[in-house]
Amino acid sequence: MNMPDRFKIVAYIDGELTLEQSAEMELSLSDESLQGLQREGALEARLAEHLKGPGCPVALWGQLKRQMTSEKHAAQFRIRRFPKKRWLWVPLAASLAVVAGLRFSSDDLSFLERVSTVAALQAEAVLHNPMDVMAENGFDLTIMTVPPGGHSIEVLGGYTAKIAHESVAVVCVNCCGKPIRVLVARRGSRAAKALRDCETLQSVSWRGDLQLAVIAESPTDEALNLFKHV
Amino acid sequence: MDEFVQLIETHRHEFYGYIYRTVWDSQLADDVFSEAVLAAYQNRKSYVSGTNFRAWMYRIITNKCFLANRETARSPDRLEDQADSLIALQNEPGYEDLLNRPDEFLSRCGDEIHIAFKKLSTAERSCLLLKAVEQFSYKEIAGILEIPVGTVMTHLSRARARLRIELLDYGRREGWLRKPVSLRVRPKAEKEGSYEHAG
Numbered sequence: 001m002n003m004p005d006r007f008k009i010v011a012y013i014d015g016e017l018t019l020e021q022s023a024e025m026e027l028s029l030s031d032e033s034l035q036g037l038q039r040e041g042a043l044e045a046r047l048a049e050h051l052k053g054p055g056c057p058v059a060l061w062g063q064l065k066r067q068m069t070s071e072k073h074a075a076q077f078r079i080r081r082f083p084k085k086r087w088l089w090v091p092l093a094a095s096l097a098v099v100a101g102l103r104f105s106s107d108d109l110s111f112l113e114r115v116s117t118v119a120a121l122q123a124e125a126v127l128h129n130p131m132d133v134m135a136e137n138g139f140d141l142t143i144m145t146v147p148p149g150g151h152s153i154e155v156l157g158g159y160t161a162k163i164a165h166e167s168v169a170v171v172c173v174n175c176c177g178k179p180i181r182v183l184v185a186r187r188g189s190r191a192a193k194a195l196r197d198c199e200t201l202q203s204v205s206w207r208g209d210l211q212l213a214v215i216a217e218s219p220t221d222e223a224l225n226l227f228k229h230v
Numbered sequence: 231m232d233e234f235v236q237l238i239e240t241h242r243h244e245f246y247g248y249i250y251r252t253v254w255d256s257q258l259a260d261d262v263f264s265e266a267v268l269a270a271y272q273n274r275k276s277y278v279s280g281t282n283f284r285a286w287m288y289r290i291i292t293n294k295c296f297l298a299n300r301e302t303a304r305s306p307d308r309l310e311d312q313a314d315s316l317i318a319l320q321n322e323p324g325y326e327d328l329l330n331r332p333d334e335f336l337s338r339c340g341d342e343i344h345i346a347f348k349k350l351s352t353a354e355r356s357c358l359l360l361k362a363v364e365q366f367s368y369k370e371i372a373g374i375l376e377i378p379v380g381t382v383m384t385h386l387s388r389a390r391a392r393l394r395i396e397l398l399d400y401g402r403r404e405g406w407l408r409k410p411v412s413l414r415v416r417p418k419a420e421k422e423g424s425y426e427h428a429g
Contacts, residue, residue, distance in 0.1 A: 007383045010390075014361065016368050036320075039329040046332045047393070048362040050343045053247025053259075060260055061242055068235050068271045164297070188376050193293045197269045201276070 013041045163191040183213045234274045237283050238267055244364065245291055251363075252295040252355050254348050266294045285366065288374045292356055299352045319391060324398050324407040338406060339397050346396035354389035357382055 011017050012025045026034060159170050168191050169184035185192040187209045195213040196204060203214040238245075249266070250259040270277075270290050277286050319325050328335045336343060347355065356375060360366045372379045401407030 007387065010387060011368075011383070014368070014386075036329070039332075043329060043332045044362055044390070046336055047343070050336060051251060051347060051359060051363055053250035055243040056246035056263065057260070060246075060263065061239070064264060064267050065235060065239070067268065069232055190297075193376075194297075196276075197273065197290060197293060201273060204276075 009037065013037055013044065164189075164194045166191040168195075181214070185211050185213070187211045233279075234271065234277070238270065238287070241284060241287070242267075245287065248288070248359050248364065249291060249295060251347070251359055252292075252352060253298050258298055262291075262294045262298045266291045269294070282370070284364070285370050285374055288360065288364070288366075289376075292374055295356070296352055319394055322395070322398055324401060325394070327401075327407060328394065328398065335397070335401070338404075339400060342397065342400045343393075346393050346400070349396060350389050350392060353377075354385045354392070357385035358389040358393075361386055 008017070008021070008025065012022060017025060029037070161168055161170050163183075163185065166185065166189050171182045171184075183195050185195055187206055189211075192211040192213075195201065195211070198213065201213060205212050245266070246259065246263050249262050250256065253259050253262055266287075270287055273290075277283065339346075347358075350358070353375070357371055360371045360374060361368075366374065368379050368382050371382045375382070398407060
């Protein structure tokens, strides 16, 4: 690991150096210094003991275990929606752009594989103005299907929304007759993390600095709301 | 029992302890733990059996903790006029006492350790807990927090330095640790070339 020298000593205490790096460190230090590092390590271990938190309360764990293992509660989880806020309907504007502008081939690509062509689009523009980005790149909001042999995809619409106070792009599609929502968030953002924790998350992938998350089971009537942006 | 539930059960105490030390409120810890466990259970299909379950779980837990603490950034706090590394601490008066007799020193500090720890940012607390208590590697911590390894090391360095400085200051305030020595120069009009020992 390449690191500034001031971190190497701490990395040595933490056991993060390779054998060669550790040997080099030990050769470069006096016995007194090495003993000092050992004392640092001992102090760290003592502090860690004091920093350990309390154990999980018995009653809390019992309640959670019952919730997870109960079939009734499992059913509730399946129909619960994320996010709890209504505006968290999030199709993938980038996917919309890709799907809308696809040149169909006989390749049997999966839906998410097709979005790889969105890499050329700027993340900021996609997240803040998906419709304009699509227009600038020659895409139109349209309903298209993949020729036989591939996946049937109907694009329903796209717009922007907010998750965890951050912009996300939204595309709602029917993929082989199944309504799904695809969300685009900036990779590594809070919105991206919130989406990965989504209760109805089906799949997630990354393209460049974008994270694409497929959220399934979107009620089809809400898709009509997307057309207000057309 | 569901195999996944069993996995969580095996590690439930360490998960809860980590959450408690990160959010510092028992009621909030209960809520965050519940949210994290249920979110993990709902997303259990995304966990690949045989891979690092703890790291996978801590990623979810840490995200919940950050949301609970309402922090918007994971950048390190600026330490002005303070040591930001263990190396710089070597010159701090009383640090030798801390190194030579850690058990006695920390025993005297008591709850002050937790008070000092609470002053760290969420990112610093997370890094320190994941490294010192949970024994993850730098690379694993970087994956859990989704930050570069270098940032993990910076957080760790600052967290450790800040914690130690807080404890040293406490010892000085309580009077069982010698204070830093400073020299005050008398104005020239009072006495030519003389110094008064202060502190």
